[in-house]
Amino acid sequence: MSDEPAAPTLALAQARARMLAGVMPIAERETLPLMQALGRVLAEPVTAQVDVPGHTNSAMDGFALRSADARGETSRLRLIGDSFAGHPFAGPVGPGECVRIMTGGVLPEGADAVVMQERTRREGDDVIVERPVDPGNSIRPAGEDLTRGQPVLDAGRRITPADMGMLASGGAAQVSVFRRPRVAFYSTGDELRPVGTPLKPGQIYDSNRYSLHALLSELGVELLDLGVVPDDPTALKTTLRRAAGECDAVVTSGGVSVGEADHVLDVLESVGDVGFWKVAMKPGKPLAFGRVDDALFFGLPGNPVSVVVTFLQLVRPALVRLAGSWPRPPLRMPARLAAPIRRNPGRLEFQRGRLAHDEAGATVAPLGHQGSGVLRSMSEADCFIVLPADCAELAAGDRVSVEPFAQPVWNGSADDWCEKE
Known part of the structure; x- marks a missing residue:
């Protein structure tokens, strides 16, 4: 792999728009x-x-009546029966009459209003209505929610x-x-070992695969876990061909940089197509997107925080589209910084923070070390602090934009997405 990028570095909005444009939703039903x-x-x-509701019914417990009989300050009406949900009153309501009715009970023929029981009193078989009642009071018309044939x-x-x-x-x-999308995922790297086994010098546990398993599970896709693949071109090619042959998408972590042991892009170029592989964001600049046969390919960085950030910002929207829906654009909100931030400008950055509220509104506290290998910052956080590329220094109390981790993901619109230069 040469040191030159396969394509110009893209802004995040461009990368996301191109990914979505390259996704063909699943058609099988x-x-x-x-x-x-x-x-x-x-x-x-x-x-x-x-029709929903199927009959005009009462919105509360009370008495169904003719509003023309309850125009005065008080009115005396004769109680002639009951209308309960599932057990309507059989017969009309005539002048000077009323029917006891429960919430959801069918409005009897002749009645055009309901008075709540708290505004009445009983005297034997008579009901005293203690204030005027307007037509349509406390009733729910048939078809108010849905009408037959309505989308x-x-x-x-x-x-x-x-x-x-x-x-x-x-x-x-x-x-x-x-049909649910089928997604294969695996980690790459000779240094990775399964959780629960002893570590030798230079080895680490494969945490990225656990993060990816959780992120994919939240989307409800069908999973194929292919474990850890060593930094060997033949093994990588064999695994990638298997994954692409059995699944609709493949997500990997590691091996997408330009080091001598980073073979993922070389392998992808030999068996498929690379869409782009650098995005102007931090963390997560090295990222591969392409296709192997009919399967989408997402090659994520190896750093643990970068895996989560790139998945949420790029892979998740693409998989929502693959599933047949449209993703929702990230929901952002203003908040005041609880502590200063100093950084080097240059790329859009997603720092990890924790939200709180006081009498003046939302505040957000940056969480310590923001390095892409410090996964604890993701675990303790509940939002991203989104810092524009030209932002260098912020003081406590300054306004910033935050993306809560818990937010709508599905049921967006095609109109929400366009490539921004």
Whole structure:
């Protein structure tokens, strides 16, 4: 591998846009019972099979009546029956009459309003309404939430817990979803050893594969763990061909720099195509993206923090797109620095921080050593402090932009993404 980059260094926004443009979403589908569809991506739009609610009903416990009979300061009405959820009152409500009704109970014929029971009192079989009642008061019209034939969810949406309830209410007993992406992952490096085995001088435990396993598991993809591959071109080529043959995407860590033992890019160029391999971000500048046959390839750096940062900023959006959805752009928010930051300008940087709140709003504290090999900074953090490339020095109290680790990832829009120069 020469010392010259295969392509110009790209801004993060450019790299992300090009990755997304190069992803062809999975087309294979399967039909699942609704109860098994949580977290899956819809392959077809879903429409409501019924009106929701199916009948005009009460929004609270009270009495169904004709609003024309309750126009005065107080009104006396005769109680003629009950309407409970699932057990409607059979018959109309006439002048001067009312029906006791529970939340969700069907509004009886003739009634056009409900008065909550706290605004009434009982006198034998009569109900005294203690204030005027307007037409439509405390009722939920039929079809207020969904109407029969109305689109409920579009294709490409990842089904959330709230979606499950809405799909069920609209009568969707089963849904068509895209197949889950199959993703192979492995670490490269002669120095890596399995956790639980003794270490010899110069050896370290393979932590990156555990981070990748967790990050991929959160996305709900099918995993193929290929372990640790030594820094040997033949072994790397054999493993890469196997991974590409069995999976839709391959994610590796290590071997994408320009050292003499960094063979991943050479191997990738011999069996596939390299899209780009340098991104103007810190940590995580050396990064390979390409394709081997029909499989996407993501070659991440070897430093532990760089693996997590590059996965979250670049690989995760691409895998969301591969799954058939669109990723959400990173959600950022302002916060005040709790301590000063001094750095060398030059690249967009993702420092690790911890958020807090006081009477003036959000604050963020940088977490000690920000080196790309200090994984503890990721473990203790709950956000990235996003520092522009030209930022050099910040004082305590200065405003910065932060990206919380916990934020929406799925169900974005194609309009959210464009390549920025």
